[in-house]
Amino acid sequence: MEFSSHFKGLEQDIKDLVIASFTDSEGSDEGELIGELVRNVLSDTAPDDIQVFLARAGDELVGAAVFTRLTYPDDHRVVFLLSPMVVATRWQGKAVGQRLLTHALDSLREGGVDVAITYGDPAFYGKVGFKPLSQSIARPPLPLSQPEGWIGQSLTKEPLAALSGTSFCVAALNDPSFW
Numbered sequence: 053m054e055f056s057s058h059f060k061g062l063e064q065d066i067k068d069l070v071i072a073s074f075t076d077s078e079g080s081d082e083g084e085l086i087g088e089l090v091r092n093v094l095s096d097t098a099p100d101d102i103q104v105f106l107a108r109a110g111d112e113l114v115g116a117a118v119f120t121r122l123t124y125p126d127d128h129r130v131v132f133l134l135s136p137m138v139v140a141t142r143w144q145g146k147a148v149g150q151r152l153l154t155h156a157l158d159s160l161r162e163g164g165v166d167v168a169i170t171y172g173d174p175a176f177y178g179k180v181g182f183k184p185l186s187q188s189i190a191r192p193p194l195p196l197s198q199p200e201g202w203i204g205q206s207l208t209k210e211p212l213a214a215l216s217g218t219s220f221c222v223a224a225l226n227d228p229s230f231w
């Protein structure tokens with residue numbers, strides 16, 4: 053398994069992976085929705101506000117983890133949000149997701165990111181250190197339909213202290229249907 057963080061020129065491959073995997077797990081409507089989401093995130097987000105981590109097996113793209121900046125204007129810490137995250141269907145359950153995220157989180161930490169947050173299944177993300185977040189510790193940018201999926205972790209030696217004030221996500225994620 054090889055990991056990389058260069059995604060320019062691979063946007064269509066990433067979108068195809070997202071559509072195929074989410075269609076298999078959640079149905080075609082969700083596949084199309086998340087496929088469109090990832091296309092917009094990859095094309096519309098400023099370079100400083102996005103970091104993408106990819107897993108490959110030979111020529112095959114088998115996993116993608118897309119992080120974008122979550123801005124807390126009243127707080128000095130650097131926060132990135134993981135969404136979406138995907139592993140190719142036939143590669144699922146083989147620890148690709150955990151290995152890709154471990155690589156991604158180490159890389160973000162080395163790059164000075166203080167906090168990683170995501171909105172997903174704690175049973176999976178808990179395996180790589182994400183823990184439930186109360187909305188008083190980290191205000192989500194939009195109302196959450198499933199608050200139990202709001203999870204995060206400190207990437208520094210300090211425990212995660214409350215992030216000050218409100219937050220805003222990148223434009224492509226600023227849609228209530230994703231939250």
Ligand SMILES: CC(C)(COP(=O)(O)OP(=O)(O)OC[C@H]1O[C@@H](n2cnc3c(N)ncnc32)[C@H](O)[C@@H]1OP(=O)(O)O)[C@@H](O)C(=O)NCCC(=O)NCCS
Nearest residue numbers: 073077137138139144145146147148149150172173175176
């Ligand atoms: C969720 C996903 C990214 C996990 O990647 P993966 O490579 O299959 O996961 P791993 O093999 O590293 O880890 C799987 C472990 O997490 C657990 N787990 C909990 N919830 C899970 C879930 N929704 N999907 C997969 N595994 C889950 C498994 O039981 C397994 O535990 P075990 O190793 O003790 O048996 C992948 O299955 C996927 O792309 N699913 C479809 C799209 C999706 O749901 N994306 C995430 C949206 S929040």
